Amino acid sequence: MTDRALPTGVVTPLVVFRTEDGATDRAATKALVEHQIAAGVRGLLVNGSTGELGNLAPAERSAVLRAVVETAAGRVPVWAGVAGLGTADAVTAAREAEADGADAALVLPPLFFDTSDAELAEHFRTVAAAIGIPVLAYDVPARAPRKLPVPLVRELAEEGVLRGLKDSSGNLTAGRQLCAATEHVAGFATYLGSEITLDLAAYLGFDGVVPGLANILPGSAVEVFDAARSGDPARAAEAQRTYQRLLGILDVPLDGAGFSARAIAAIKVAAAVVMDLPAPGTTAPFTQPDAAFVAAVTDIVQQSRTN
Numbered sequence: 001m002t003d004r005a006l007p008t009g010v011v012t013p014l015v016v017f018r019t020e021d022g023a024t025d026r027a028a029t030k031a032l033v034e035h036q037i038a039a040g041v042r043g044l045l046v047n048g049s050t051g052e053l054g055n056l057a058p059a060e061r062s063a064v065l066r067a068v069v070e071t072a073a074g075r076v077p078v079w080a081g082v083a084g085l086g087t088a089d090a091v092t093a094a095r096e097a098e099a100d101g102a103d104a105a106l107v108l109p110p111l112f113f114d115t116s117d118a119e120l121a122e123h124f125r126t127v128a129a130a131i132g133i134p135v136l137a138y139d140v141p142a143r144a145p146r147k148l149p150v151p152l153v154r155e156l157a158e159e160g161v162l163r164g165l166k167d168s169s170g171n172l173t174a175g176r177q178l179c180a181a182t183e184h185v186a187g188f189a190t191y192l193g194s195e196i197t198l199d200l201a202a203y204l205g206f207d208g209v210v211p212g213l214a215n216i217l218p219g220s221a222v223e224v225f226d227a228a229r230s231g232d233p234a235r236a237a238e239a240q241r242t243y244q245r246l247l248g249i250l251d252v253p254l255d256g257a258g259f260s261a262r263a264i265a266a267i268k269v270a271a272a273v274v275m276d277l278p279a280p281g282t283t284a285p286f287t288q289p290d291a292a293f294v295a296a297v298t299d300i301v302q303q304s305r306t307n
Contacts, residue, residue, distance in 0.1 A: 005077045005103040005134050006164050006189035008207050008229075009042035010221045012214040013050040013193075015268045016064050017280050024063040031275050032215070033071040039218035042208065044068060045106060047081035047097075049143060049168070050212040050264060054083070055283035058093065062100050069101035077103035081138065085112040087123045091130045104134040106166055114145035117152050125161050134163035140193070141169050150174065150181050157185040166210055168193030172200065179205035196243050199236040202228035212263075213243050215271040216301065220246075246270070246304040252296045257287035265289045269297045274305075 014036075017028035036044060046065045047053045053061070061080075069078050080097035082105045084090035094105045107127050109120055128135040137156075139148040147169050156162040165182075167175050167190065175192060182188045183205065191208045192201035198209045202225055214221040220242045227236035249266040250259075257265070261282060268280045269289055279294045289297075 003187060005079075006136075006187070006207070007042035007077060008189075009209075010040075010214055010218065010225055011043035011045055011079065011191060011208055011210045012036050012041050012218055012221075013045040013048040013210050013212055014068065015212075015215050015264065015271055015280075016047075016051045016056070016283070017268070017272075017277075018060075018283070020281075022060075024060070024067050025280075026067050028272075028275075028277055028280070029064070029067045030071045031277060032271065033068055035271075035275055036214070036218050037072070037075055040222045041076065041214060041218050043077045043079060044072060045079045045081065045210060046102070048079075048106065048138075048210075049081075049140065049260075050215070050267060051081065052264060052283045052286075053081045054143070055286065058096065061093075062096055065097060065100045065102060079104045079106050079136070081106050081108075082127070083108040083111060086110050087126050090123070090127050094127050094131045094135075098131045098133050102133060104136060104163070105131060106136045106138045108138045108140065109144045109146075109148065111144060117149055120148070121152060121156060121161075124156055125159075128161045135161065136164035136166055136189075136191075137162050139165055139167050139169055147171070147174070150177050153178060154181045154185075157182045157188045163187065164189035164191065164207075166191045166193055167206075168210075170194075172197065172204065175201075175206065176204045195247055196240060198224040198243070199228040199233065199240055201225065202236075211243070212267050213246055215267050216246060216274055217242060217304070242304055246300065248300045249297045252293055252300070254287055254289060254293045261286035265293065266297050269294050270301045273298050273301045
């Protein structure tokens with residue numbers, strides 16, 4: 001386990017591009033990875049929420065991860081999202097991610113039953129013991145039974161079970177408490193999953209950010225976080241305004257779609273627009289983007305790039 005797997009800065013939670021027959025679109029995936037690395041992101045997350053983790057079969061997750069690892073070729077670390085209904089599922093997924101070349105595993109709590117703090121601790125201990133790459137906890141209450149308690153995270157960090165955490169709770173107060181509670185643990189890294197509070201992440205003490213909008217304009221995310229960390233709040237705020245404009249893609253209506261389907265479709269379409277790729281689809285059961293949706297997202301992207 002090395003610190004290289006836990007970089008300071010922007011880690012992009014990649015969208016997944018697939019062909020019409022459901023296979024990984026290797027050409028589009030390669031273009032996306034190169035787009036990220038050229039912009040200066042410090043890491044890549046495969047099979048996160050933005051990567052439609054909950055909709056992909058195990059073989060599909062492995063195919064995407066292998067394609068990203070192959071293209072990245074060691075230039076930046078690659079994390080793999082790991083989830084399961086229970087601990088046994090998570091261990092299997094974590095071992096497969098390690099075998100596919102992941103540098104670190106971003107592990108969710110058990111997804112079916114709520115668990116006590118002691119049971120949560122045992123879950124993460126078991127997964128960490130099963131693999132030889134760093135384990136980060138994925139704190140995302142919208143996808144799991146509850147938020148991870150800060151005292152539990154501190155305990156597992158001090159044990160060396162957890163090497164980091166991605167906080168996608170949206171609770172900045174809890175985020176500040178997390179950073180303060182773990183700052184004494186050497187090598188423990190904290191990341192904020194956010195779109196328009198990237199500068200605040202740096203001020204609160206996070207080591208990095210994991211913004212879905214970085215799929216589209218990764219350079220803006222890099223500039224925001226780096227400017228904030230270097231003590232240039234004016235430059236950070238100006239770069240952040242690009243993302244504030246771009247955030248409008250999440251409000252584009254798509255008949256029959258829930259918020260997750262609309263948001264992920266918007267980010268995928270916007271990324272394709274920037275890279276001059278055909279508009280991609282989403283994974284079942286998500287509603288597919290229609291022509292009006294693609295046109296509206298494209299218009300917002302173009303305005304965000306020129307303003």
